[in-house]
Each structure stands twice: as structure tokens, then as C-alpha cells.
Amino acid sequence: MQALQPPSQLVLRQQQQFGQQPLLLVNAPDAGVVSELNVAGVWHLHAGYAAQWQAQQPHVAQHFGAQPPSLTDVPAAAAALVWLPKEKALSLFLLDALRALFPVGTDIWLVGENRGGIKSIHKNLPASVTAAHKVANGNHSLLLHCQISEPLAQFELADYLVYTDYQGAAEQAPLTLASLPGVFAFPSIDEGSAMLLQHLPRISHGRVLDFACGHGVLGAVLQQAQPQLEVSYLDVSAMALAACAETLRSNQLQGHLIAADSLTAANKEPSFKHGFNYVVSHPPFHTGTATDYSIGQQFLQQVNQHLCQGGELWVVANRFLPWPELIEQAFGHCERVAHDNKFAVYKAIKSVRRASPSKPKSAPAASRQRKPRQRQWQ
Numbered sequence: 001m002q003a004l005q006p007p008s009q010l011v012l013r014q015q016q017q018f019g020q021q022p023l024l025l026v027n028a029p030d031a032g033v034v035s036e037l038n039v040a041g042v043w044h045l046h047a048g049y050a051a052q053w054q055a056q057q058p059h060v061a062q063h064f065g066a067q068p069p070s071l072t073d074v075p076a077a078a079a080a081l082v083w084l085p086k087e088k089a090l091s092l093f094l095l096d097a098l099r100a101l102f103p104v105g106t107d108i109w110l111v112g113e114n115r116g117g118i119k120s121i122h123k124n125l126p127a128s129v130t131a132a133h134k135v136a137n138g139n140h141s142l143l144l145h146c147q148i149s150e151p152l153a154q155f156e157l158a159d160y161l162v163y164t165d166y167q168g169a170a171e172q173a174p175l176t177l178a179s180l181p182g183v184f185a186f187p188s189i190d191e192g193s194a195m196l197l198q199h200l201p202r203i204s205h206g207r208v209l210d211f212a213c214g215h216g217v218l219g220a221v222l223q224q225a226q227p228q229l230e231v232s233y234l235d236v237s238a239m240a241l242a243a244c245a246e247t248l249r250s251n252q253l254q255g256h257l258i259a260a261d262s263l264t265a266a267n268k269e270p271s272f273k274h275g276f277n278y279v280v281s282h283p284p285f286h287t288g289t290a291t292d293y294s295i296g297q298q299f300l301q302q303v304n305q306h307l308c309q310g311g312e313l314w315v316v317a318n319r320f321l322p323w324p325e326l327i328e329q330a331f332g333h334c335e336r337v338a339h340d341n342k343f344a345v346y347k348a349i350k351s352v353r354r355a356s357p358s359k360p361k362s363a364p365a366a367s368r369q370r371k372p373r374q375r376q377w378q
């Protein structure tokens with residue numbers, strides 16, 4: 001079993017705090033906590049955590065989505081334990097959802113890593129919950145407790161949607177972007193994604209994958225210009241996918257939404273069957289507050305397998321990230337299409353396989369291994 005994340009370790013050390021109350025776990029990364037807690041159900045916001053829980057604890061009631069579960073999904077739940085996300089707005093969103101689910105006086109525990117903002121959350125809690133008090137600390141984490149003091153009559157996801165306009169090419173109508181708390185660059189778009197959009201080609205047909213789509217701006221701009229494009233939007237975050245669905249709806253577009261934490265996890269999706277003509281991405285390099293290159297690395301090592309022959313990869317990234325070397329390893333080349341002092345746009349094409357009359361002898365494995373060239377770009 002994987003090592004538990006520090007907040008989960010603190011939860012296990014403090015399990016007596018929760019008594020026998022059946023808990024609704026919210027945003028819980030580690031299925032390993034289940035053996036020590038009285039778990040009534042889990043509300044997932046992260047597709048990777050959800051997959052881990054479903055594999056390890058298939059009998060626990062589970063719900064994935066930006067919409068909270070209903071009490072009929074988790075009828076026994078009498079209190080909640082929330083692994084606080086790093087975004088304050090998302091933490092407040094979760095508390096509102098719990099206020100609509102549970103009555104006054106319900107216990108809510110909040111746990112998180114010190115560097116993730118839990119130390120200051122008590123200053124931001126609304127009056128609709130009691131003041132949070134410290135229950136325990138350890139494992140570089142903090143466990144807080146509060147109670148619902150004012151219930152919320154009804155929770156509407158629509159109340160949290162924020163809309164902005166993105167103006168792409170001058171001849172195009174602005175795209176309506178929908179965003180939600182916790183979505184990247186909330187509520188608009190960041191400079192890196194804007195740079196990629198300035199350089200993406202006009203794609204007239206084919207299948208496109210927007211990997212790590214957030215609210216879907218990259219795919220939706222392409223699809224708005226060519227509505228017949230088949231676009232798949234993949235993200236790990238339930239909040240991002242809900243925002244993306246609303247971006248598509250607001251612009252009368254249709255796409256395939258995929259909740260997954262990697263290309264491998266999405267492999268069985270119908271839209272993956274025939275490969276993509278284009279993959280566009282602004283890949284993440286964080287998991288929560290921690291820097292994490294593994295997602296981008298894995299994506300760049302695998303993406304070639306999901307492109308059709310002649311298919312194109314278009315990526316934007318902060319310039320310090322080692323993506324060009326990885327792209328070069330995977331594709332044999334990497335073109336830097338644009339850059340400024342912070343971001344760069346990279347492009348690679350999956351080489352077209354030519355039919356050769358006589359098959360050349362394959363080189364020994366060691367010499368086939370392509371060494372990454374040292375990059376001179378600064």
C-alpha cells in the first residue's frame with residue numbers, strides 16, 4: 001500500500017477524536033484511512049483519488065463530482081472530515097455544500113498540510129460555521145474542528161460559476177469561459193495558455209485532445225473556430241470538468257469530458273480508440289501545493305502513442321520546466337515556436353511511417369535509445 005499523505009497520517013493518529021460518528025470524507029487522498037475510521041461515504045473531487053478508492057474500497061459509498069452527494073447517496077453520514085484543498089475559495093465552497101447536506105450542530109473536521117493554507121483558514125471561515133479550533137497538529141499538518149451554525153437551504157452549483165469572455169482571433173466572437181472555485185487561473189486564463197492560443201494553428205478537422213483542460217479554454221477556442229472538430233477534454237479535477245462542461249454549454253459546443261489522472265487511466269475511453277490528430281496542453285507541474293513533475297513527464301513520455309501518424313503535439317510551459325528534452329526524447333525533435341521570459345510554446349509532430357521495401361535490421365536496444373540533446377535555449 002502507498003505511504004499515506006501527511007494529513008492522512010495525522011487523521012489516523014487522532015482517530016479517537018471522531019468517536020463513532022459515521023463520517024463523510026471529502027477530498028480524501030488515501031483509501032488506506034478506511035480501516036481506522038467509521039466511513040459512511042466519500043465525496044471525491046480528484047479522479048486519481050477516486051480511482052484509488054474504487055480499486056481498494058469498492059464497497060464504500062463513493063461520489064465523484066463538483067455537485068455534492070445527496071444524503072440518499074450517503075444516508076448514514078452524521079459528520080464530515082474534509083482534506084482541505086489549497087484554494088481558499090474551494091474550501092469555502094465545500095463548507096457551503098456541507099451546510100446544505102447536514103443540520104445545525106454537525107461536526108466538521110478540517111485537515112491539511114501547514115504549507116497548504118490550513119493555518120490561516122480560521123480567519124476566512126464564514127459565520128455560518130462556528131469558530132474553528134485546533135484539535136491536533138503533527139506530520140506538518142493541522143486538524144481543526146468546527147460545527148455548522150447556520151444551514152444552507154439549498155446548494156446550487158450555478159451560484160458559484162463565474163463567467164468571463166475570452167477574445168481570440170479578431171474575426172471570431174468572444175468565447176464565454178465558465179469557471180469555478182479551485183479551477184486553474186480562476187476565473188479567467190493565464191498568460192501561458194494565452195500564448196499557446198496565439199500560436200495554435202487553425203485546425204480544420206480531426207480529433208483533438210485537450211489534456212489537463214481546466215475550464216476547457218484551449219479545446220473550446222479551437223472548436224469554436226471549427227465546430228466539427230471532435231474534441232476530448234481530460235482533467236483530474238471534478239471542479240475543472242464541471243467548469244469545462246459549462247464552457248461548452250455556454251458556447252453551444254459539444255465535447256467528450258474525461259475524468260482521469262493520466263493518459264493511461266483514459267486509455268479505454270471510446271475517443272482514445274483511433275488516436276488524436278492534435279494534442280494541446282498546458283500540463284500541470286503541481287499536485288496540491290507540492291511541485292510534481294511526474295504528471296507532465298508521464299504525459300510527454302506517453303502522448304506519442306496516442307497521436308495518429310503526422311499528428312501534432314502543442315504544449316505551453318514555464319521555461320524552466322524540462323519538457324523540451326522529454327518531447328525530443330519521445331518524438332526525436334522539438335520545435336520551440338514562441339517564447340517570452342516566462343513561457344515557451346513547443347511543438348512536435350509524430351513522424352509519418354514510410355513503407356520500406358526491405359525491412360532494415362533493427363539496431364540493438366542500447367543504440368536505439370535516443371539521448372536527449374543538451375538544450376541551449378535560455
Ligand SMILES: C[S@@+](CC[C@H](N)C(=O)[O-])C[C@H]1O[C@@H](n2cnc3c(N)ncnc32)[C@H](O)[C@@H]1O
Nearest residue numbers: 184193212213214235236237261262282284295
Ligand atoms: C496549468 S492548468 C491548465 C488548465 C487549462 N488547460 C488552461 O490552459 O487554463 C493544468 C490542469 O491540469 C490539471 N491536472 C492536474 N493534475 C492532473 C493529472 N494528473 N491529470 C490530468 N489533469 C491534471 C489541473 O486540474 C489543471 O486543470
